[in-house]
Each structure stands twice: as C-alpha cells, then as structure tokens.
Amino acid sequence: MAQENGRRRLALISSKGTLDWGYPPFILASAAGAMDWEVAIFFTFYGLPLLKKKLDAAVSPVGNPAMPMKMPFGPEGLQKINWQIPNLLMSNVPGFESVATNLMKKTFKKKGVATVEELREMCAEMDVRMIGCQMTMDVFGFKKEEFIDECEIGGAATFLEYAADADVSLFI
Amino acid sequence: MADHSVTKTLDCSGLLCPMPVVKTNKAMKELQVGDILEMKATDPGAMPDMEAWARQTNHELLEAIDEGDEHYRFIIKKTH
Numbered sequence: 001m002a003q004e005n006g007r008r009r010l011a012l013i014s015s016k017g018t019l020d021w022g023y024p025p026f027i028l029a030s031a032a033g034a035m036d037w038e039v040a041i042f043f044t045f046y047g048l049p050l051l052k053k054k055l056d057a058a059v060s061p062v063g064n065p066a067m068p069m070k071m072p073f074g075p076e077g078l079q080k081i082n083w084q085i086p087n088l089l090m091s092n093v094p095g096f097e098s099v100a101t102n103l104m105k106k107t108f109k110k111k112g113v114a115t116v117e118e119l120r121e122m123c124a125e126m127d128v129r130m131i132g133c134q135m136t137m138d139v140f141g142f143k144k145e146e147f148i149d150e151c152e153i154g155g156a157a158t159f160l161e162y163a164a165d166a167d168v169s170l171f172i
Numbered sequence: 173m174a175d176h177s178v179t180k181t182l183d184c185s186g187l188l189c190p191m192p193v194v195k196t197n198k199a200m201k202e203l204q205v206g207d208i209l210e211m212k213a214t215d216p217g218a219m220p221d222m223e224a225w226a227r228q229t230n231h232e233l234l235e236a237i238d239e240g241d242e243h244y245r246f247i248i249k250k251t252h
Contacts, residue, residue, distance in 0.1 A: 008228070027189065027190050028190075030190050030194050031189070031190035031193055031194070031221075033194070033197075034190065034193040034194040034196070034197035034198075034225065035193070035197070035224075035225055035228035035229055036197070036228070036229055037228075111188055112186045112187045112188045112191070112215070113188050114187075114191055119190075122194055
C-alpha cells in the first residue's frame with residue numbers, strides 16, 4: 001500500500017521519554033524518512049519531553065531489569081562484561097541515574113551512534129511531522145514555547161486520522 | 173566487479189544505524205539522474221539495510237561488496 005503520492009507512511013507513538021526509549025522513535029523515523037516515506041510521531045505522556053528544545057533525557061535502570069551495564073572505556077575484557085546490578089540496589093544509590101546516563105552516552109558515542117538531538121534534527125530536516133499531545137501538555141503543564149519550532153500540537157484524533165492511512169503503525 | 177565511474181564518494185565508516193541510509197539518501201538528493209554514488213561503511217547492518225533502502229527508494233544498487241574485516245562498499249545509481 002502507498003499514499004496517493006506513491007509514498008509509504010509510518011505512524012509512531014512515542015510514550016516514553018528516557019534516553020534509551022527516546023532512541024527508537026527517532027531512529028525509525030529517520031530511517032523511514034531516508035527511504036522517502038512520510039512519517040509522523042505522536043509524542044504523548046512521558047514521550048512528550050522529547051520535544052523540549054533542550055533535551056534532558058536520562059536513563060532509568062529501574063524497571064529495566066535486563067538492561068546491560070557496560071563500561072565504555074578500560075580494558076576490552078572488562079568492557080564486554082554485562083554488569084548485572086539489582087534494581088533495588090540501583091534505585092537506592094544516589095546519583096546512579098546520572099552515572100547510568102553518562103555510561104550510555106559515552107558507549108553510544110564511542111560506537112558511532114548519533115545523539116538523540118542529532119537524530120531529531122535529521123527528522124526535522126526530512127519533514128517528519130512531530131506532534132505534541134495537547135492533553136499531556138495540559139496535564140503536566142508544558143507550554144508550546146518549550147518545544148522545538150518544528151513540532152505541531154494535536155490530539156488523539158489528529159494522530160488517528162494520519163495513522164488510518166499508514167502502512168506501518170507502532171506504539172513505542 | 174564491473175568498473176563504474178563514480179560521481180561522488182560518501183564515507184560512512186564508524187557510523188551505526190540509521191546514519192548510513194540517512195546520509196546516503198541525503199547524498200543522492202544532491203546528485204543528477206544517472207550519477208553513481210559510492211558509499212563506504214563499517215556497520216555490518218548496512219549490508220541488509222542498503223539493500224532494503226534501494227528496494228524502497230527504487231535506486232539501483234549496482235554493487236554491495238563485503239571487503240572483509242567489517243568494511244563494506246556500495247555502488248548506487250540514481251534512477252529518478
């Protein structure tokens with residue numbers, strides 16, 4: 001299936017705003033854009049802060065029990081080890097989230113993964129529609145001015161109308 | 173391997189998904205129909221991804237070469 005203009009269409013819902021969960025929607029959207037697909041991402045609930053001008057997405061190991069923690073530097077043997085750290089321990093160590101966030105950012109950079117900001121910029125360049133959820137803005141007290149200029153504001157109906165004709169729809 | 177006269181070379185070495193396809197598509201937009209783009213990558217995922225990209229965009233993937241040691245080379249012809 002394709003749109004009348006011959007292009008395929010991808011409709012994504014981004015519902016989680018941690019650094020790790022911020023990646024999948026922007027990676028999929030930019031890859032689809034690179035294949036000349038039409039793309040829209042609906043940012044709702046905890047996904048909405050991914051539209052903020054200054055991203056402060058962090059990693060939360062809590063609730064991700066399978067998350068491997070790896071050292072981004074040091075001897076190669078040590079870098080390959082998955083440090084299994086119990087959630088209970090992590091949530092009780094002050095500053096653990098910023099440590100985990102820095103570890104992930106360093107590892108990603110070293111491996112050649114673009115930052116979430118870079119991926120978001122590329123999405124904007126490729127005219128990916130980024131729709132912020134009005135209801136979430138009202139509930140959590142966000143203002144349109146806090147978000148990047150490229151985004152638009154809408155609700156469930158706005159997204160569903162777009163998704164109705166999508167070839168691929170994913171909830172992330 | 174046929175000898176293609178390459179119009180432009182794009183080096184995506186050291187970049188991971190989705191950068192090779194994103195940069196390739198961007199580079200294609202700056203070329204003329206019939207031009208040939210050579211793209212170099214080190215991401216093993218670029219092999220299946222570039223094939224999928226070519227099918228989706230209808231550009232012609234003339235060569236997809238595994239040069240060994242995680243080095244890949246793609247020769248693409250702009251068709252539209």
